[in-house]
Amino acid sequence: MGKTQLTGRNIADDSLDINQETSGVLAIAQGGTGANNAAGARSNLGVQGYDVAFRVVGKPAAGAVVAEFIAPRAFTIASALSGTQIKAGTAAAASAAFSLRKNGTEFGTATFAAAGTVPTLAAASQTSFAAGDVLRVVAPATADATLADIVFTVVGVLA
């Protein structure tokens, strides 16, 4: 990280055009962002998260669309759904897989094992959403006998 410095001019008239008179990157400790671009700034400030949270109340019907969200801005969901948290209030009776889809195409799964309340998450690669793309979560095609009351927080990062 470079130092931030005035570029050789005095502040004789009590005014400073910071766009003209500074260079480099201003550290967070000095009130800056520690970055020279938006993505880097968001990351340094810890505000890059773009999480989507929802609940399933009761037992989801077979193949039900339990969540649907149209992206108003670009974001990405990490491979393996890293960071995403899902937990059921009542465990599954048998293996039950939720499908996470982008514009109708599956990109990840959350699979509850029999007697499990926390699913195994899978996504082969990072998935990028642009504004207008649709994130959809679909319940298992066969309704599980017991799986119910599930909370989801799908973790994304602003692009």
Next chain:
Amino acid sequence: MLVVLPDYRAPSYTPPDSANLRLWYDASQNENSSNQPASNGQAVARALNRGTLGGYFTQTDSGKRASHVASPPSLDFPASGNGFLTSPTLALSSQGVMSFVGIIDTTGSSFTDYTPPVLFSRGGSGGINATGLSFNGGKLGFTWNDASETWSWTGGVTLPSNARCAVAGVVDASGATATGTIYCVTSALVTTSASMIFPGPQPLSGSSTTWDVGHDPFQDRHYRGAISHALLYTSLLSQAQIEEIAAALL
């Protein structure tokens, strides 16, 4: 940044005899985000088969489509074009007993002859080429037509005009004499017991069959009115079960 979506709430109602509920169209469970099909062939609503996703009802032809009704969630069938839904293929060969149940709104309907307000099939392979409820002479009854073109319509219930109601047909063609009953349920129950349909035993479905909601493919006959639910059972529902469904879904 955290985006919180509304809760998904599981359907509060499970119809009776779920083991024999082979096809269920529920307009409140439409798949398309806008609750209307955006293009031919696109999924319109989930087709539940014994509680399992059996595929999706689709609209496959060009023409005027059924429009979405907000409350209660329904599709308003326009009596023309592709204003109907087609189920995934079902293998129900040699079924001699069936029950049909529909939750419909007759607003705008003139009960045109041969138009089906619930589910109707032209059979596919397997020896049967028509099964379903349809109108005749302004009344709702049951149509059956075997591969040898032995056609018949029987039953007969007059539905209320401009009203939401449950209609049902229960048909038993497993014995030597086929029998059936047609129901219409509103605030007061109307029932007719059909006499003999035709000699049995007979199948009521082909071995590879799709079912249309609000449409008979023969001569492109279309129902006019709204349909919110259509259920097909391979069993004989009792009057109490039909009344239960009506009470829950009307």
